[in-house]
Amino acid sequence: MAKFCFVIHPVSFEDVVRYEPGAAGKGRPIVAKILEWMPEYAAAHLTGIRTPDGRETEGWFVAAPLLPEQMLELPREEVYARILRAIDIGVELGAEIAGLGAFTGVVGDAGVTLAARAPIPVTTGNSLTIAAGVRSLFRGAAEMGIDASVATVAVVGATGSIGSACVELIAPHVRELIMVARNETRLRKAHAELARRLPCASSYTLDISAAVRRADLVLTATSSTSDVIEPEDLRTGAVVCELSLPHDVSRRVALERPDVLVIEGGNMRVPGDLRAQRVREPDRAFDLNLPRGTLLACMSETAVLALENRCESFTLGRGIDIAQVREIERMAANCGFGLADMRAFDTAITREQVAAVRAAAAQRRNLAS
Ligand SMILES: NC(=O)c1ccc[n+]([C@@H]2O[C@H](COP(=O)([O-])OP(=O)(O)OC[C@H]3O[C@@H](n4cnc5c(N)ncnc54)[C@H](OP(=O)(O)O)[C@@H]3O)[C@@H](O)[C@H]2O)c1
CATH class of the missing domain: 3.40.50.720 (NAD(P)-binding Rossmann-like Domain)
Known part of the structure; x- marks a missing residue:
């Protein structure tokens, strides 16, 4: 099956501390400045996503480490460049489709420009x-x-x-x-x-x-x-x-x-035995801040498209077609995904x-x- 990457970023200061505990004692403005300088990096390797009929995929969370307000306030082209660099890292790891997490799918035209510039198809994950x-x-x-x-x-x-x-x-x-x-x-x-x-x-x-x-x-x-x-x-x-x-x-x-x-x-329940390991310390689990065996629906959409070998820019922009929502819901159910508790x-x-x-x-x- 195809492989995927998903661009993540901290959605709060608490998120930054969860990924990098060293940030705990520092003030928000300093942390924000550090994030501005911090390059994109492969944060986690996801394995064990397996459908009931035996199809399996793996993927990577690649961080474009900016806070939501930075995604909205920094020059648009700078933010796009950072997200595209994160996707490039995913491509180097073997990803054939990229998902846009949280504000990486909100900024600008909700993925349209990014999809036009990225080397692989891109989806916001908003349909699921x-x-x-x-x-x-x-x-x-x-x-x-x-x-x-x-x-x-x-x-x-x-x-x-x-x-x-x-x-x-x-x-x-x-x-x-x-x-x-x-x-x-x-x-x-x-x-x-x-x-x-x-x-x-x-x-x-x-x-x-x-x-x-x-x-x-x-x-x-x-x-x-x-x-x-x-x-x-x-x-x-x-x-x-x-x-x-x-x-x-x-x-x-x-x-x-x-x-x-x-x-x-x-939040979605993921089929198989989902594991997320830190890329830099592979023996350590990556804390998703979600219950075991679950992913956000936008992440799940990206994994479903990989499992279905549908490497296409499935969801982009504002004005989403309801037929598309129904289609990804059917595909997700077919792959064994369901609503989490x-x-x-x-x-x-x-x-x-x-x-x-x-x-x-x-x-x-x-x-x-
Ligand atoms: N749980 C998940 O799996 C998941 C997946 C994808 C996205 N998300 C999240 O879902 C949210 C929406 O994403 P989207 O792609 O739909 O974004 P979007 O297309 O940019 O839409 C945002 C909407 O929020 C409104 N809004 C913004 N600030 C507001 C405020 N202070 N008070 C009231 N309305 C406000 C905007 O209209 P105005 O600007 O006119 O107010 C617009 O209607 C984001 O937080 C995103 O991170 C969650």
Whole structure:
């Protein structure tokens, strides 16, 4: 089967420390400067991804070590050059397709320019992320006993590559959908284009708090580098499905809203016996900050394309075709990938915790009535 590489980067200061513990005592500005100078490098070797019918692939995480805000603020050409150098390292290792992790797929035109310049096909991985995110949102609704057909859903980041396709996939199953972003012109245009096709009531707003206050279900897919979902805004018993990396749901939600179910929406269970070893110290495991045997959906899309020998630039740009989302979901299922168990704030969500969230929501409703 084909081999793949996936471009990663630290999505937070904590990520930098996890990869390079020596950064712990240093200030953020110094670390950011060091990252600016640090060359791209092969960070991890992934093996053991094996389909139930015996197909196997291997791949490499190659780091373009910039923080999200650096990806957005440094000169675009400089950032592109760094991502392309990371892909070149993957090619030298044997990769035949490259995935773009987190902000490497957000910067600029969401992979279009990079695909045109890279020596191998490139995918953002957003199609499988969309499929996983929508499934996770509805799984969360079912866990909380929410009837989606009468629910109001807010999609935050609704003009984005991931958010706009999520709007289309969610709409047939809910009563009302609210599209949220910051750029009014783009949002109005996106809503006008989508509203004609959406089989539910829909509206748009720049006011995140107002949208979230009305929503039973919230899906976030923003390129924000700070929190956008705050505990004060959430409805009793709401479900929040977070696709954004870095996280954009305030960590305060975990502490202050025991009645709200937050789930990371983009995690997939990987078939076989996935191992990730550091390239520089092959006897040491690479800490993905994910449960064993799981990968993010964007990483999974890249691995699935390799397993299917579909070395093509599968997902690029904004305005993703829903047929493509369905196709990669079918391919992923065929390869034995599935939604990972629920998780939020970097820890697993147990059945007991879901029961506790439902009980806290019921209690809050009783107090309010
Ligand atoms: N979990 C996974 O497996 C996975 C995979 C791929 C990507 N991701 C993450 O998913 C997120 C979205 O990616 P994308 O490719 O869809 O990005 P994108 O195409 O750039 O879209 C970002 C969206 O967020 C909105 N936005 C940005 N800042 C905002 C803010 N402060 N408040 C409200 N809306 C805001 C943007 O509109 P305005 O600019 O008008 O606000 C736009 O609608 C990123 O965080 C990315 O890292 C996760």
